[in-house]
Amino acid sequence: MIYAYDTDHFKILVVDDDDTILKLIQRFLGDQGYQVDTTLSGKRAVEKERESRYDLVILDLVLPDMNGLEVLKTLKKEDSSVSVLIMTGHGKIETAVQAMKLGADDYLQKPFKSLDVLLMAIKRIKEYRDLRAECTYLKEQLNETYSLNNIIGRSRKITDIFQLIRKVAPLNSTVLIEGESGTGKELIARAIHQYSERKESRFVAINCGAIPVTLLESELFGYERGAFTGAVQEKKGYFEAADAGTIFLDEISEMDLALQVKLLRVIQEKKFQRIGGTREIATDVRIIASTNRNLDQEVLQNRFRKDLYYRINVIKITVPPLRERQEDIPLLSYYFVKKYNEEFGRNIRSISSKVINAFLNHRWDGNVRELENVVEHAVAMTESEEIYPHDLPKNVFSLDTERETHSPLLHFDEAKRQFEKQYLEGILEMTKGNVTEASRVSSIPRQNIYEKIRKLKIDPNRFR
Ligand SMILES: Nc1ncnc2c1ncn2[C@@H]1O[C@H](COP(=O)(O)OP(=O)(O)OP(=O)(O)O)[C@@H](O)[C@H]1O
Ligand SMILES: [Mg+2]
Structure with missing residues (x-):
């Protein structure tokens, strides 16, 4: 699980000029299971980071011996992977934004409404780090x-498709792959071919939408010598070339109705004639078709033959858009x-x-x-x-985010708005869009959350 949450082995250094605050935070985070060190000095913070390599440094920008931004810069130079959470006094948003530019992960305004706010920020940073670590691991x-024949994915939706590919590959049935553009339909078709006994024979892909109708017919079925002007020599079509293999009819909804009849016949009788020929040529080809249109609709509008639709829609694989996984x-x-x-x-x-x-x-x-x-x-x-x-x-x-990174001199209201948006989105993400739960962890009354969500145009459904 990407968001597995354990606090062990997460080392935090808290840097603040106020000893009371240090003790308070140390005790609070210690109770949550974090390993926490503290220091009052910026110089010491840099030394300690060098010795112990913390995962996270919580840094107050106001320190007795060094400018907090300098400390941040040095920390990042020492160890670019260290996360830094900035604490800033009330009304010091501009410095905070500057800190973000220098690589800080997040910032909180002091005094906190409650220590839970701090906890949330740490959790969010830890999630990012876990994600990063997990990805580095997965990368190798x-x-x-998480992959099948160059198809990558770990979502339930895609791993279900992996299973389906393995299951249908050995069969000879026609497969229809449906999905928006760019979802990986062709990759899936190739995988089915690879996992079938046809894999030693050819996989021939034809984009039915990209080839003019007349040409498509001769590409598919070939022609005999003299079939039309210019046919000085006989030519094999894809059905012959792909014999014992797989033919991938990409964007089949674009196929002309007359050609659909011919295709139907090939599927039913497993034989065809070249253009201008009379000889029946037997073919053993598996057909995989894809479409990014809804074929039911196309049939209803008489743009796609119903009988052909039934023939190709034996096994349907629906590839979900990326935003759904x-x-x-x-x-x-x-x-x-x-x-x-x-x-x-x-x-x-x-x-x-x-x-x-x-x-x-x-x-x-x-x-x-x-x-x-x-x-x-x-x-x-x-x-x-x-x-x-x-x-x-x-x-x-x-x-929104871009402005934050490029222009440190924001109007206070705008900076506050951005902060609130980021903060609320973080909380809603953690609570999976549950406003009551979000209210509990943030100590913001539910009614206020609703109001802010509306004002900041956040859609809580996005997190569900
Ligand atoms: N799950 C995936 N893992 C790795 N690469 C993918 C995945 N899905 C798609 N791709 C890559 O995205 C690009 C588009 O994929 P593909 O051509 O298979 O999509 P398609 O559904 O056929 O799109 P179209 O309808 O536009 O033809 C390719 O470069 C493909 O390698
Ligand atoms: Mg494609």
């Missing part, structure tokens, strides 16, 4: 469980980083948690293909070993 272990996003992202590292000779090691978070919140209308393109772009653009928000195309990293 892209094993059978968000758990796959981190895994896929790392998979593509690896892929483009190899392709571009780069050595990018990680994806910043802000980027992963932006990915989790993006709509991905272009599905996995869009994600792949975004990662490819980022791998090409980034100048460091980690992918940061500014390496992403603008549409993926939302304006």
Whole structure:
């Protein structure tokens, strides 16, 4: 489970100029099972980090011996993977935003309403770190469980498809693969072929939407010499080329009605004639078809033959859009980083948690293909070993978050709005969109949460 939650082995250093606060936080977090050290000095904080390598440093920006931002910079230089949670006095949002720019993970305003607020922030940071660690691990272990023939995924929806592929591959039945553009339909078709006894023979893919009708017919069935002007020599079509193998009819809904009749005949009789020929040619081909349109609708509108639909819809695989299987996003992202590292000779090691978070919140209308393109772009653009928000195309990293990273001088109201939004979204994510629970952990009255959600245009359903 990605979000497995244990507090063991999570080492925290708290840095604050107020001893009372240090003791309070240490006791509170200690009770939650965290290992907590404290120090009053910025210099000492840097030394301790060097000695002990903490997972998280909770840092007050006001310290007696060093500027908090300097401490943050040095910590990050020492160990770029350390997480830093900033504590800032009331009304010091601008400094906090500056700290975020320098790589802090989050910030809290003091005094806290309750220590639970602190706990929530730590949990969120820990989740990011777990996610990152898990992804690094998975990256090296892209094993059978999370991948089948280059199809990557760990969500229930996709692993169910893995099972289905294994189950239907050995059969000769026609398979219909339905799904939005970029969801991986062709990958699935190839996997079915690979897992079948036909794998030594050819897999021939034809995009029915991309080839003009007349050409498509001759591509599929071939022609005899003299069949039409220009047919100076006989030519085999795909049905012959794919004999004993698999034919993948991509975007079958685009096929012309007359050609649909011919295809139906091949499926029923397992034989066909070349264009301009009379000879019956027997064919042993498995047909896999795909569509990103709803074929039921196409049939109703008389754009697709009902009898053909029944023939190809023997086994249907419906591939869910990426936004319905968000758990796959981190895994896929790392998979593509690896892929483009190899392709571009780069050595990018990680994806910043802000980027992963932006990915989790993006709509991905272009599905996995869009994600792949975004990662490819980022791998090409980034100048460091980690992918940061500014390496992403603008549409993926939302304006809100972008403003926060690029302009430290925000109007106070805007900074506050952003903070509230981020904070509430964090809490709703943890509580899976349960407002009552969110109210309990944050100590914000339920009614106020509803009001803020409405004002900040947060959709709680998104977290369910
Ligand atoms: N689960 C996945 N794991 C790894 N790569 C994937 C996955 N799904 C899709 N891809 C990649 O995304 C891209 C699009 O996949 P594919 O061509 O199979 O989609 P499609 O559903 O056929 O799209 P279209 O309807 O636009 O033809 C490919 O580069 C493919 O390798
Ligand atoms: Mg395709």
